[in-house]
Amino acid sequence: MTGGGRGHGRGGDGSCGCGPGEGGCGSAAPAAAGEAAAGAGAAGAVVARCTALMQDLRLGSVRAWKERTGGLAVGYMPVYVPREVLHAQGVLPVGIAGGGEMEIIRGDAYYQSYICHIPRSTVELGLDGSLDCLDGMLFPAICDVIRNLSGMWKMLFPGKLVRYMDVPQDFDPSMGGVFWRHEIRSLAEDLAARGARPLEDGALRDSIRAYNANRRRIRDLMELRRREPWKVPTHELYVVLRAGLVLPVEEHTALLDEYREAALADPDRRPLDQARVVVTGSFCEQPPLGLIKTLERAGCYIVDDDFVQVHRWLKGDVREDGDPVENLVRAFLEDSIAHPTRWIDRDRKGEELVARVRESRAEGVLFCAASFCDPALLDQPMIVAAVERAGIPWTGFKFSENTGQFQVIREQAGTFADSIKLWTGAQA
Amino acid sequence: MSEAQVRKDRSQERQKQMIAEHYRRLARCGETGEKNVYTYVPGNLTELMRSFHALPVLPEINALQSGMRGKSRDYIAAAERDGHSEDVCTYVKCDIGMKRSGNVGPTGERLPDPDLLLLSYTGCFTFLKWFELLREEYDCPVVMLHVPYQGDGVITDAMRKYVVDQLREKVIPALEKATGRAYDEDLLRENLARSAKAEDDLVWVLQSARNRPSPIDAYFGGVYYIGPIFSAFRGTEDAVLYYRELREEIEERLRLGKGPVTPDGDMGEERFRVVVEGPPNWTSFREFWKMFSDEGAVVVASTYTKVGGTYDLGFRHDPSRPLETLAEYCMGCYTNLNLPSRVDLLARYVEEYAADGLLVNSVKSCNSFSAGQLLMLREVEKRTGKPAGFIESDLVDPRYFSAANIKNRLESWFQMIEQKRSGGGGR
C-alpha cells in the first residue's frame, strides 16, 4: 500500500510509518474486529453457509441431492477434471479436498510420514463411510501420490467406479488431443455403464454453458479482489470457492452472485494498511482456513492465489458452439494455466506468476506449499528464480491441511508484510 | 562390492570395462562430435537413441553412483542451499548438486552437456520436474514422450497409438535434429533383436533364484545384473556378451550348489528367502546388504530390478514391430503398473520363489514407489499368509539411513519368521 489505505484498523495509525509487526498483536484474542464485521450481514450469512458445506465431511448436501434427483455422484481429486462431462450425464461432480483438520485414525496407517497429508484424510474419509454416497472416484493425473491412490481405491473399494484420469502431457491436438478425447469418451462410457445418461452433444453444450457462467463469475470475483481485496477477503472467497466443489454448478453460480452483491453492499469493508501478496503453491492439499486468516491478520492482503484451482484451471470460456467434446479438449490443450502438474515446454510458469503479480499490483509472493508436495516444491526454485529476476520480494513456508499452529507462519508473514509496509511506503 | 570378492567374475570385469569405456566416450564427446542424450531408466529408448549413434546419459545412474561414492551428501546440500526443499526426491537434488559442482561423472571424468533431453515420462511425475530443472541448467532442447499409466492394469490400443504417434512425430524428429542423422529403422531393428537376446539370458539369471539355495541375490546382486540392460547398453553386442557370460557363471554356481556372492564372499547357509519391494539404499549399500547376508537372508526376487522392464512377465523387444514394441516396453515398466498389478506381481513372487516373506524398503525420495506400499504390504501378507516386514530409508540421502533403526526392524523381522517357523520358544 503505497501510502494509500488510511483506515484505522488494528494495524495502527495506518501510515507507512506504522510500527512493524503491530498488526499481529492481540493474538490472545483471536476473534479480531475485522472478522466480526465480516461475520455479520448478508455476506456473512453466505460465508457461514459455505463454511458449513466445506466442513461437512460426510457430504450431507450431496446425499440430499442424490435423494432429490436420484442421480449419481462421483468424487474427484480437485485439480482438473472435465466436470462438464459428468454434469451432462446427470452426474454430480464432487470435489474431495481432503479432510481438513479431522482426526486421522486409519488413514495414517497407509502412508509413511514423508508423504503429504491429503491422501491420508481422503483414505480416512473413505474408510469411515463419509464418502459412501459417492458412486465413484476420479483421480486426475496430479502427482504420483494421487496416481497411486487410484490403485489403492481400487483395492479398498472394489465395488465403486474408480478411474485414473491420465490427462495428456502432449498438447498437440493430433496426439494428446486424440488421447484426451478418448479418455473423455471412455469416462462417459464408464459412467453410463453405472447408470448415468449417455453423453450427448446437446447436453454437453448446455453443461459447458453452465460452467462457463460459473467460471465467469469467479473470474469477476477474482478481478474484484485484485482491485479491492478488503471487499472480498480471501478467507471468505476461499470457502465460497470450496462450496463449489460440492454444490451443483447452477446453485454455486447463484451463490456467487449472492455473495458478490452482499460483499459490495457491506459498508464496513474498508481498506486497511496491508501488504498485497500473491499466494502460490497450494493447489492440491488445501490450507486450513486458519492459515489464510493468519496471513491476513499478519498484515497481508491476498490478491491472488491458487486455492481450489479446479474453478480456474481453464483461463477463459470453453467454446459453446460446434463439437463440444472437441471444445473441451481444445480448452484443455490450449487454454489451461501453467500448472506444476503439467509439462510446460518453456518456462512459462515463472512468467505467468510474475504477470499475475503485476496484474494484481501485488508487492510480494508467498510460496505456501503443502509439506512433501513434490510438484509444488520442485517447481519452487524455478519460480523463485523468475520472481527474483523480476525483483519481487518473496518468502515461503510449508503447511499441512491439519496444521493447527500458525505462530511460526504468522511471524514470517508478519515480518514480510512489515518489511513491505515499512519501506515501500517510506520510499514513496 | 567388487573389491571384497575373492575372485572377480568375468562378467563383472566386462561390465566394468563397458562402463569405463562409455564414460570415456562421453567425456570426449566434445572432441569426437559424438552426440549424447539424457534420459531416464524406466522407459529408456536406448535402442532408438543408439540407432542415431547417440550415447545415453542416465541422471539416475549418476545420482546413485554419487550415493555409492559418498558424494551425495554434499551434492544434496548444494541443491538445498540453492533453494530445493528438504522434502523432495533426492535423486533430483543429487543430480543438480553434481551439475553445480562441475558435472563430474562416476569415473571422475566430466560429463558432456546434453544435446537433447529425452523425457520419456514413465511411471514418475518427478521426471517431468527434473528435466524442467535441467532445461534451466543447460538451456537445451527437450522432447517429451508422455507414456500413459496403466491405471486399469492394461495397455489399450489408444494408449499404444498415443505413444507410437509421439515417437514418430516428436521423438524421432527431435533425435534427427539433435544428431543430424536420419531415422534408420533397420538399425533400430538390429538393436532390438540384440536386446531380446540379452533379455532372455537376464530372465534366466533372475529366475535361477527359484533354486534352493538360490545362486544369486536378486536384489543386492540383482542391481549389478540389471546394470547394462537398464542403462546405456541395451541393444549392444557388449550387453549380449555380458548376459551370456553372466548366465554361464550362474549355471556354474548352480552346478556347484553355491549360494550367492555377498560383500564377504560366498554366503553361508541360506536361512531366509525374501522378496523385496522398493529400491535399495545406495549410501550405505554394503552395510545394508550385510544386514541381510549376516543373517543368512537372500533376496530371491525384487521389484526394483523391474523398473527398467518387466521381462520376466514375458515382455521381449520385438524387432518386427519396432515402435510398437518400444511403446509397450515403456508402458510395462514396473512403476508404470497400477497398485493392484504390483500386488499381484509381489504375491506371485512370494509364491513362485518360495519366499519366507515380503520386505518393503520404503524410500523417502520416491512417491512413485512408496505411496501405497503399506496397503500393498497388507494385501500381499493377506494373500500369501507370509509375514511382511517394513523398513524406511532413502536412495542417496545419508541422513535418512538410520542403520540402528533398520537393523532393529530387520532383526525383529527375521527373528519373527524364525519364531514362527519353530513354533515359538528359543531358537
Added chain:
Amino acid sequence: MRTWTGIDLGSTTTKAVVLDEGARIIGRGITNSRSNYDVACRVALAEAVINTRFFLLSAELDRAGVPPARRDSWLEEMGRRFREQQYLGQLAVLREILLRLPGASAPEERHPLARILDRMREETDALFAAGAERKSDFFRDIAGSRYLRLAEEEAREKGARFDALAGLFDKAILDAENTPTGEGDFERYGMAAVGRMRTAPPELRGAVERAVRVDLERAGSVGTGYGRARLPFPRRQIRSEILCHGLGAHAMFPGTRTVLDIGGQDTKAIQVDEAGIVTSFQMNDRCAAGCGRYLGYIADEMNLGLHELGPLAGQATRPVRINSTCTVFAGAELRERLSLGEQREDILAGLHRAIILRAMSLLARSGGVADEFTFTGGVARNSTAVSVLRSLVRDNYGERRINISPDSIYTGALGAALFALRGSAAGHGAEEEAAASAAGGHP
C-alpha cells in the same frame, strides 16, 4: 536357587526381571537409562536382585508364621526405610562430587551448596515418611527436584546465582548416578533399614538374615530393548524387543492377540498368535514424535512428576486439539497454549490424545486391534493415556478386552527372561551359551 533374568535396556528406563523355575516373577528392578549402559544394566539387575531378596524375605516371614497383614505392613515400612538408606548413600556420593567440582570452590557457591546439601539430608526422613509423595523413584529425579527447589530458595533469599547452582547439579549428577547401587545393598542397608523402623520386630531381623543367605544362581539371562546391541551379552542371548514384548504380554495375558507398547522413544504395535508368537509388527519411524519421552518433556516443563500427568489431564473439561507431537516442541506448544489462556488440564488432555492417535495409526498399520488387546510400556501407567486409548479402540474396533498389568513396564524384560528360561529348558545353560557364541557358531 536357580533364577533366570531378562534385561530390557530401554531408551528411558532399564528394566530387569528375575524368574524362578516356575516362570514366576520373583524380582523386578528398574532404573533410568543413562549415558553408561553398563551401569544402567548393573543397577537394574541389582535392583531386581534386591527385590528378589525382599520376595525371599516375605516368604521367610510366611514360613515364620507372620500373618499377611502384619507382614505387608512390615515390608512396606522396611521398604521405605531401605530406599531412604539407599538415598542417603547416594546423597553422600553426590555431596562429595559436588563439593569437589571446580565451580564449587568459590565461597559464594560453596556456602549455598553446603546449605542445600545439609537441608537435603535433613529432609530425608520426611521424604520417606509413610504416605509421602515422591516425584519418582529415581535418585536423579528425587534429588534433582529437591535440589532445584532449595537452590531457588537460596537464590531468592540469599541472592545466590540460581543458574550456576543448577549447572553444578547437572554436572555432578552424572557421576553420582554412575556410582551405582550394588547387589550387595540388601546386605548393606537391610539391617539399617530395619533399625530405622518405628519398632523392629525380631522375626523380621531373623528373616532378613535368612533371606540374605539364600544363594541366587543365575542360570540364564537374555537381554533386549533399544540398546540391546550394547549389552555385554553374547549375540544369542539377545532377542528383539518385539519378540520379547509379544511373549511377555502373552505370559501376562494368554489371550492377548494385539500388543501396544509405548516406550520412551518408540511405539510398537504387535500382533501375536495364540502361542505368543509375533505375526506382524510396526514401529514408529525415525521421528520420535508422540512417544513417552514427549510426556517426560511435558512433565519437566510443568515441574510435575510423570505419575501426576495422567490424573491432571483426566480433569480436563474441554480438551484442546493438538496436532504436532514433536517431542521437542511439546514444551513450546504447551507454553503457547497457556499464553492463549487455555487450561492446563485441557492442553494436557489434548497432548495425551495426540500421542494415542499416533499409536492408533501404528496399530492400524500393523493389522488393527484384535481381542484381547494388551497395552504395555511406561505410558500404560498413565491413566489418561489409557482412557483415551480405551475410547478410541471402542469407537474404531468395537468392544475389546483391554489388559493392563501393573507390571506393564516390565513386559519386555519378562519376555526376555522367559526366553532365557526356555533357552535353558532347551538345553542351553548359561555357560554353554557363552561358549557357543564365543565359537561364533550360528544357532
Added chain:
Amino acid sequence: MSGADMITAGIDVGSSAVKVAVMRTDGRGGEEMLSGRCERMRRRDALEVARAVFEEALAESGAGRGEIGYVATTGEGEGVDFRTGHFYGMTTHARGGLFLEPEARAVIDIGALHTRALLMDGRAKVLGYRMTSQCASGSGQFLENITRYLGVTLEEIGPLSLAADDPEKCSSICAVLAETDVINMVSRGIPVPNILKGIHQSMAGRYYRLIAGAGARGVVLVTGGPAADVGLVRALQEEAAANRSPVEIRSHPRSVLAGAIGAALWGAFRARRLAEKGLALSGAGGA
C-alpha cells in the same frame, strides 16, 4: 520532540530465556544501550521472569519507570501486560543485529527451538529470510539437552568443542533420537569434545544452509543464546569456509540481546512517530 532523548525498553521473551534491553536514543541516529539482561527461565513462569528481569534491567540502567517512553515486546512476549507494543521477531533481530554490528547485512538468529537467517539492508529492512521447519533437530534446545547428558554447562560447550581433534558425526535427524546417539557415543568412550564438535558441525551445516539459502553475502551476525557458543560459531565459520562462501560469520558478546535491543529501538521509532502525529500512547497494544 524527535530531537529529544528518549529511553525505551525491549523485552524478548524466548522459549527458554527472557532478554531485556534498555536503550537511549536521540532520534538523530544516536543510540546507546543503558543496560541489558538475559535470564534463563528454567521452567519458571515466563511472564513473571519477564517482569523481574525488566525491573532488574531498569534498575541497572538508572532510569525510572516513568522515564520509559515505550516498552516493546518481541518473540513470545505478546502476553506481557505492561508492554506498549509488540514487534515480530525477525524485524527486531534485524534492528538489534545492525546496532551490534553495523556492517552486518544478514543475521542468523539461533533460538531454543527455531533458527532463522535473515537478510537486511543498511536500515535493517528485512529483505528475505529462511527458517527451520517444525522439527527441532539441531536447535538450541537440543544442544541444551545434550549438555545435560554430558554433564557440562552451556558455558563450557564452546571451549570444549574447540579442543576436539576427531569430531564424531552425529547422524540422527531427530533431536530426540540424536540424544540417544549421543548417549551411545558416550558409552562407546568418545571424548566429550569430539561429540560436541560433531554436533556443532551438524548444526552448522543446517544453519549454513539457511544462511546461504537466504542469499547472504558479507558480514553475518549470529544472534540468540547460542551466539555465545564459540564452538558453534567456529563450526559455522569453518562450514562457510569449506563452501568458499562469500560470508563472514561474526558474533558479538551481546548477541543474545539482539531481539530485545531491536524491540527497544523500534519502540523508540514508533513512539516518535506517534508523538509527531500528536497521538498519546495507550497503555497496552499501542493502537
